[in-house]
Amino acid sequence: MRRTGRIIRMSDQPAHAESVRAEARSFTREPNGAAVPDLADQDGGAFFCTQQNAMTHRQPKLPAQQGGRLRAWMRGLLAGPLALVAACLIMAGGALWVPPGAAQINNLVLPIVLFPLLWSALFLYACLDRKLGRAYAIIGALAVVNGLLLSLHLIR
Amino acid sequence: MFKLPRHETKTLLAIHGWSGVLLGLLLYAVICTGVAAVFASELNDWASPLPHATVSADLPPGLDDAIRRLANEVDPQFHEEVAVYRGAGGRLNLLFHRHENGPDGRPTERGVEFELDPVSFAPLDRREGWLEEIEAQRASTGVADFLVNLHVRLHIPDPWGLFVTGVLGLAMMVAAVTGLVIHRHLLRDLFTMRLGRDAVLRRRDVHVVAGSWNLPFAFILAFTGSFFSFATSVGLPALAMVKFGGDQQALFETLSGAPRAEDPRPARLTNVDAILADARSRSNAEPNFLSITHYGRADSMATVYTELPADELVYSSYVYDGPTGTFIREAPPMGTRPSVGASLVGLMYPLHFGNFGGALSKAVWVGLGFTGAYVTLTGMLLWAKRREEQPAWRRMARFIHYVGYGLPLALVCAPYAFFILRDSDIPAATSQGVAFLTVAALTAVAAVTTRDMDRLRRRLLAATGIALLGLPVVRLATGGLGWMQALEHGIAAVPCVDAALMIVGVASLWVALGRRVRMALPTRVEGQIKSEPQAT
Numbered sequence: 288m289r290r291t292g293r294i295i296r297m298s299d300q301p302a303h304a305e306s307v308r309a310e311a312r313s314f315t316r317e318p319n320g321a322a323v324p325d326l327a328d329q330d331g332g333a334f335f336c337t338q339q340n341a342m343t344h345r346q347p348k349l350p351a352q353q354g355g356r357l358r359a360w361m362r363g364l365l366a367g368p369l370a371l372v373a374a375c376l377i378m379a380g381g382a383l384w385v386p387p388g389a390a391q392i393n394n395l396v397l398p399i400v401l402f403p404l405l406w407s408a409l410f411l412y413a414c415l416d417r418k419l420g421r422a423y424a425i426i427g428a429l430a431v432v433n434g435l436l437l438s439l440h441l442i443r
Numbered sequence: 444m445f446k447l448p449r450h451e452t453k454t455l456l457a458i459h460g461w462s463g464v465l466l467g468l469l470l471y472a473v474i475c476t477g478v479a480a481v482f483a484s485e486l487n488d489w490a491s492p493l494p495h496a497t498v499s500a501d502l503p504p505g506l507d508d509a510i511r512r513l514a515n516e517v518d519p520q521f522h523e524e525v526a527v528y529r530g531a532g533g534r535l536n537l538l539f540h541r542h543e544n545g546p547d548g549r550p551t552e553r554g555v556e557f558e559l560d561p562v563s564f565a566p567l568d569r570r571e572g573w574l575e576e577i578e579a580q581r582a583s584t585g586v587a588d589f590l591v592n593l594h595v596r597l598h599i600p601d602p603w604g605l606f607v608t609g610v611l612g613l614a615m616m617v618a619a620v621t622g623l624v625i626h627r628h629l630l631r632d633l634f635t636m637r638l639g640r641d642a643v644l645r646r647r648d649v650h651v652v653a654g655s656w657n658l659p660f661a662f663i664l665a666f667t668g669s670f671f672s673f674a675t676s677v678g679l680p681a682l683a684m685v686k687f688g689g690d691q692q693a694l695f696e697t698l699s700g701a702p703r704a705e706d707p708r709p710a711r712l713t714n715v716d717a718i719l720a721d722a723r724s725r726s727n728a729e730p731n732f733l734s735i736t737h738y739g740r741a742d743s744m745a746t747v748y749t750e751l752p753a754d755e756l757v758y759s760s761y762v763y764d765g766p767t768g769t770f771i772r773e774a775p776p777m778g779t780r781p782s783v784g785a786s787l788v789g790l791m792y793p794l795h796f797g798n799f800g801g802a803l804s805k806a807v808w809v810g811l812g813f814t815g816a817y818v819t820l821t822g823m824l825l826w827a828k829r830r831e832e833q834p835a836w837r838r839m840a841r842f843i844h845y846v847g848y849g850l851p852l853a854l855v856c857a858p859y860a861f862f863i864l865r866d867s868d869i870p871a872a873t874s875q876g877v878a879f880l881t882v883a884a885l886t887a888v889a890a891v892t893t894r895d896m897d898r899l900r901r902r903l904l905a906a907t908g909i910a911l912l913g914l915p916v917v918r919l920a921t922g923g924l925g926w927m928q929a930l931e932h933g934i935a936a937v938p939c940v941d942a943a944l945m946i947v948g949v950a951s952l953w954v955a956l957g958r959r960v961r962m963a964l965p966t967r968v969e970g971q972i973k974s975e976p977q978a979t
């Protein structure tokens with residue numbers, strides 16, 4: 288009974304959401320009054336909407352949505368802590384594979400200087416790759432390769 | 444301009460918003476304090492000027508005698524290194540120290556620091572202990588130190604504070620990158636301001652325009668700030684572990700150039716004034732930091748750092764043999780010869796501190812930093828505004844108002860404690876911290892009890908304006924220099940900072956008393972949403 292109730296209530300949602308989008312569009316008008324689909328329309332609601340946003344009402348979740356939530360958490364885990372760990376490993380491993388240059392310090396300095404860019408790139412990539420498994424594989428491979436390099440170096 | 448697929452744009456928009464909302468309040472605190480910290484040196488000169496005319500040089504002639512005299516007063520173990528640099532109001536700081544691992548096992552310094560009058564070289568203060576203890580005793584730099592400490596590590600103990608601010612820098616960098624990419628029409632957005640009656644639309648446009656113009660600067664600040672935070676808290680320890688078995692001192696020595704071979708035989712240090720004069724002529728810039736290693740030994744070296752020369756963005760240092768004064772080399776920021784890594788590290792400093800063009804570039808950096816704080820605050824308010832129907836987001840909006848307008852008030856009130864308690868035994872950081880937290884607590888009460896958020900905003904802005912106007916008065920009342928006296932002594936920082944505080948104070952009051960309601964949240968009345976008026 289509870290599952291049926293969820294399905295019935297969720298079936299109302301598309302029409303509800305459409306009304307919200309219509310409200311959102313009203314805030315993205317050009318100075319001449321022409322309505323344009325803007326960022327607001329792409330967010331499933333207005334990014335800077337001022338009116339009541341019906342999407343904010345709590346709705347029971349379908350199994351598919353629960354799977355989506357798990358996927359979102361997995362993506363957050365990859366983009367946040369795992370990307371940070373991978374960036375740290377690449378930075379530390381960089382001391383071993385970045386050419387030291389004539390001054391013999393590039394391998395010590397460049398990984399530290401580029402670390403913020405490295406983490407940001409991994410973060411954005413983890414957020415944007417539609418295939419989450421591929422993102423895990425690539426970031427994981429980068430982390431594992433550098434981790435192995437570090438392990439071999441420290442063992443020796 | 445950027446035609447990304449719908450899914451990617453939606454994702455980037457979500458990242459842009461959530462990165463700001465989740466860390467925006469802390470980021471706002473870091474940006475606000477960073478704006479003030481750009482003028483840290485001037486703030487110190489304003490708060491703690493000497494009561495007489497001072498010298499223009501940071502390291503004035505006559506230093507040689509002072510170093511020799513004071514070297515005899517300290518334990519020889521602290522002759523391992525002598526650091527000489529300018530303090531508040533032109534005072535001279537001489538730190539005799541050795542490098543050790545502190546009580547927490549982390550590399551630090553221990554020794555004795557003297558504070559000297561730059562004209563007579565008479566000692567004004569003597570501090571000793573671990574570096575952290577010495578820093579806590581530096582009363583003359585209390586005002587700027589409080590701001591800088593909040594900016595650098597949010598007063599959280601190392602390394603965690605640095606780690607937190609590093610993550611905040613990354614969040615800012617992600618927000619800047621996503622903020623750039625989600626523009627469909629970047630050029631149009633740079634100039635689009637719809638100044639109609641719709642307050643939210645107007646606020647949104649101002650946010651987008653200010654954020655768009657500020658994007659390159661936000662990225663630079665975030666990148667360099669993350670570098671400074673992570674370099675010492677994560678990067679150096681990690682690389683020391685990989686390359687030197689955890690010995691950070693060995694890593695520092697490699698990065699700063701291989702040390703000379705040990706030669707502990709006694710040898711008299713050459714005349715330091717002559718070394719400084721030589722460095723001045725070689726660099727065409729004023730020396731502002733002197734380091735002497737192994738003072739009194741045959742293997743001693745003197746390294747002179749200067750202000751950035753007018754046509755340079757990357758600083759150099761000048762290395763001399765200690766006993767003979769022979770010039771050895773001009774050294775890049777890292778290593779012993781130029782390299783890509785050294786140049787990049789050298790660029791980080793002027794790009795983050797904005798000190799490459801004197802007061803003008805610093806003023807530009809302050810303006811751009813203020814814009815960054817404005818964009819952060821309005822971004823959070825707009826994000827909360829969109830979700831105002833949810834009680835949690837309404838509470839969040841109130842909290843954003845509290846932090847957004849309460850933080851500047853608490854920051855302005857902290858120096859009151861510094862001036863009032865400067866002659867007591869209470870450390871400047873403690874007195875200012877208590878004042879800051881007290882004002883923050885009182886502001887929290889106001890935030891909870893003031894129902895209308897626009898009224899809360901106005902009250903906090905008005906209080907900030909009054910506090911800013913009162914600060915010069917309290918400074919004078921507690922024995923500070925008057926304007927005429929300061930100008931007679933050539934101390935421009937006193938009238939300049941006073942005037943700046945008064946101008947900003949009047950501006951705050953003007954905004955507080957000006958047009959009502961820009962983007963107030965609706966007030967809940969008997970279960971219904973009743974919108975506030977848009978303007979009066």
